[in-house]
Amino acid sequence: KNQVEQSPQSLIILEGKNCTLQCNYTVSPFSNLRWYKQDTGRGPVSLTIMTFSENTKSNGRYTATLDADTKQSSLHITASQLSDSASYICVVSAGTNAGKSTFGDGTTLTVKP
Amino acid sequence: EAQVTQNPRYLITVTGKKLTVTCSQNMNHEYMSWYRQDPGLGLRQIYYSMNVEATDKGDVPEGYKVSRKEKRNFPLILESPSPNQTSLYFCASSLWGGDGANVLTFGAGSRLTVL
Numbered sequence: 295k296n297q298v299e300q301s302p303q304s305l306i307i308l309e310g311k312n313c314t315l316q317c318n319y320t321v322s323p324f325s326n327l328r329w330y331k332q333d334t335g336r337g338p339v340s341l342t343i344m345t346f347s348e349n350t351k352s353n354g355r356y357t358a359t360l361d362a363d364t365k366q367s368s369l370h371i372t373a374s375q376l377s378d379s380a381s382y383i384c385v386v387s388a389g390t391n392a393g394k395s396t397f398g399d400g401t402t403l404t405v406k407p
Numbered sequence: 408e409a410q411v412t413q414n415p416r417y418l419i420t421v422t423g424k425k426l427t428v429t430c431s432q433n434m435n436h437e438y439m440s441w442y443r444q445d446p447g448l449g450l451r452q453i454y455y456s457m458n459v460e461a462t463d464k465g466d467v468p469e470g471y472k473v474s475r476k477e478k479r480n481f482p483l484i485l486e487s488p489s490p491n492q493t494s495l496y497f498c499a500s501s502l503w504g505g506d507g508a509n510v511l512t513f514g515a516g517s518r519l520t521v522l
Contacts, residue, residue, distance in 0.1 A: 298449075328510065337411075337497050337513030338450070383449065385511075394465060395511075397442075399449035 296321040300398035317367040317384030325389040411514035428483040430498030439481035443494040488521040
C-alpha cells in the first residue's frame with residue numbers, strides 16, 4: 295500500500311529561525327513529489343514539485359530535497375516568518391496511475407515572534 | 408483570474424437529503440479531483456477525472472458520486488448524506504493527470520455538516 299509519512303507532526307519555532315520538515319514515502323513506482331502549504335481553512339498552495347531526476351528545488355526561502363534511493367524528502371525553511379505558520383503537506387504520485395496521489399498528514403508549523 | 412471555484416462554501420444539511428457541491432475551473436485543465444479533509448487526518452482523495460467522461464475512484468469513494476460532462480465542471484454528489492460525511496471538501500485541478508509534474512490548483516474548500 296502506498297504511504298506517505300511526515301514528521302514531525304507539529305513544530306514550534308521562533309521567528310527568524312530555520313527548520314526542516316521530513317517526508318518518507320513508500321509509493322512505487324515513483325512519479326513526482328510535491329510540497330504544499332495550507333493555511334488554516336484554506337486550500338493548499340503548491341510550493342515545489344520534483345520528479346525522479348531532481349535532487350533539489352528552491353522557491354524563495356523554501357528548499358526541497360529528494361533522495362529517490364532512500365525515498366525521503368525534506369522541506370527546509372530559511373529565516374522563518376510569522377506568515378510561514380501553516381500546515382505543510384507532502385504529496386507523492388505513482389507512475390502507474392498518476393491520477394491518484396497519496397497525501398501525507400502534514401506538519402503543522404507555528405512561528406512565534 | 409485563474410481559479411477553482413467551489414459552491415457552497417458552507418452547508419448544513421440533514422441525513423438523507425441529497426446535495427451537490429459544484430466545482431468549476433477556468434484554466435482549461437484536463438484533470439480534476441475531489442478530496443475530503445478531517446481533523447487529524449490528511450487530505451484523502453474521493454474521486455478524480457482525467458478528462459471529460461473519464462472518472463475513477465480515489466481512496467474513499469463510498470457514499471459519493473461524480474460526473475464530468477464538461478471540461479470545466481466536476482460536481483460532487485452526495486445522494487444520501489450521513490453524519491460521517493461531515494467534513495471539509497476540496498476540489499482541485501491540474502493541466503493534466505499524466506506522468507510527470509502536475510501541480511494541483513485547489514479551491515477554497517466547502518465545509519459540510521450533516522446532522
